[in-house]
Every structure is written in C-alpha cells, then in structure tokens.
Amino acid sequence: MNINLIGGGIAGLMLAYKAASAGHQVTLYEANHIASGASGKALGVLVPVTGLNRPIDILQRQGIAAWPALAQQLAAETNTPLASFWRDWGNGNQQLNITTIFDILAQAIRAKGGTIVENHPITNLAEIRQNTDHTILTAGYGTKALTGTPVTISAGIAARFTGHIENLIAQDNLFLCPDFTENEVLAGSVNWSLKEPHTGPIPEDKRDELLRRVYAIAPHLQLKEIWLGNRPAQTPRTPLITSPEPTLHIVTALSKIGMGLAPALELPF
Ligand SMILES: Cc1cc2nc3c(=O)[nH]c(=O)nc-3n(C[C@H](O)[C@H](O)[C@H](O)COP(=O)(O)OP(=O)(O)OC[C@H]3O[C@@H](n4cnc5c(N)ncnc54)[C@H](O)[C@@H]3O)c2cc1C
Secondary structure (H helix, E strand, O other): OEEEEEOOOHHHHHHHHHHHHOOOEEEEEOOOOOOOOHHHHOOOEEOOOOOOOOHHHHHHHHHHHHHHHHHHHHHHHHOOOHHHOEEEEEOOEEEEOOOOHHHHHHHHHHHOOOEEEOOOOOOOHHHHHOOOOEEEEOOOOHHHHHHOOOOEEEEEEEEEEEOOOOOOEEEOOEEEEEOOOOOEEEEEEEEEEEOOOOOOOOOHHHHHHHHHHHHHHOOOOEEEEEEEEEEEEOOOOOOEEEEEEOOEEEEEOOHHHHHHHHHHOOOOO
C-alpha cells in the first residue's frame, strides 16, 4: 500500500520505519527538518517514569521493553555501532543518543525504499490524501491546524553541561545523564502545561528551577546550553491515537515520554 505520513518527529519516523519494514511504499513529509519539533529537544532517556497503569504508562513500558531489540536491528540495518547511539544503564533504564537517533531511523527508512521529504509543510490535507491508501498524521502540535484536534503543550526545559557523571540519575522527575561524548552531561526537565507553544526566551523561574536542582546533585557541572521544547500533549494526559476516517489516522500527544513510548506505536491499519 501507499502510505503518507505528515511530521518527522519520533512518532512519524517510527511509524514510517514500521510501515516500510512491513513492505509498504512510504512517503514522510516534514515541514522543516526531521526532529525539528519536540523530538529534537529531548534528552533521550528511556526510563519508566511511573509504576501507574494508565494507558500512557503501559505504552511507555512496552516501548522501553522493545528498544533493545529495535536498537540492535537499526544498528545492523544501518551498519552503525550499537554503542554509538543506544546504551543500557540497568534496572530497565536506557538511553538514546539524541543527536544521531533520528538520522539512523531516516537512513533505515530510506534503505527500505521509503522517501523523506523535508522543508515540505502540508497545508492541504485533502490534497495529500489523494492517490494514497492511508495517511498518518504525526505532526505533533501541527495536527491541530490540519484537523482541529485539540492538541495542547507540555513545555519542558533541558540543558547541556560540560563535566562528567558516572551514571544516569533519575530523581523525582529530574534526569541527568552522561552524553555520548562522555565529557558532557544532559539534564532536564521542568514541565508546565500550555494551550499553545511557548516562543521567546525561557522563563527565568523555570530556568532557575532546573539549574538549582541540577547543581544540588552535581555542583561541578558547567552550563553549556539550555533550551525549551514544546511537547505535543493532551488533557488529560494520554496519547492521542485515533482514526477519524478509515484511511486517516492521528498519532500524537506523546507528551513527556515519546522517545521511550515510540516502539509501542502500532500501524493503525
Ligand atoms: C526538554 C524535553 C526533554 C525530553 N526528554 C525526553 C526523554 O528523555 N525521553 C522521552 O521519552 N521523551 C522526552 N521528551 C518528549 C519527546 O520529545 C516527545 O514526546 C516526542 O518528541 C514527541 O514526538 P512527536 O513526533 O509526536 O512530535 P514532534 O517531535 O513535535 O514532531 C512533529 C513534527 O511534525 C512537523 N509538522 C508539524 N506540522 C506539520 C505540517 N503541517 N506538515 C509537515 N510537518 C509538520 C513538525 O515540524 C515536527 O517535526 C522530551 C521533550 C522535551 C521538550
């Protein structure tokens, strides 16, 4: 079948990879460049954040459980050393190299005959659905403009530091992990809910909150860069996975845990 996807974040890339692996003819359209939305702002920690049994928590646990085999498969298919983009910290905690994982997925999709079209914002959904069997909307917050679906935002802050820590630290919704360069550390995140994406400078109180918590654990780190990301979410917090029409599917609102959850996303046809 011919499958179109709209949005090249982790949701779109993962589903494009699954569709191409299943033998479908895949075209993914991305408004800017791949991972230019929330995905490119993530830390890449794959840590089950709650022991709860809400749908989102169950999906995250399934996704994290699937990452080791998936990472091995991607390493083999793209001829990339596994340790350069995935590692296991024990106790079910894993980490992805956020600077390379999206390119690896894109490479694997292309190797299976898929096409990724960047700098191609979709404005006319009806047009893109012509001559295709299924369209999957993985446009994150952009899904709202295309369909009217009420996607909200969970804003988050992450930072990169110079310095070293030995292990991944996950403490009361604060995450610190050595970067794959070994002399840098990533940390995040402060979270707050918004109706629309935050643009402009990072609010000072949110920035201070993250830095205060990081320095309380690792005072030797030196701030290198700090950024804000607008994660697509839904209130109440649950992924938005729905098919408003038999050939139109929406997969978004992965909130704070999309990187971990993604392998559990299934093709909706
Ligand atoms: C600071 C921070 C830290 C995080 N850390 C982690 C973490 O450690 N682990 C974890 O599991 N998760 C983490 N997350 C959450 C994770 O990043 C998100 O859950 C995930 O990226 C959501 O992916 P997505 O593909 O649904 O959305 P997005 O990544 O936002 O992708 C949507 C894409 O659609 C494109 N688009 C929009 N409109 C259109 C259009 N009309 N036409 C074409 N393309 C369009 C956008 O350009 C964008 O690239 C973090 C997020 C932030 C902000």
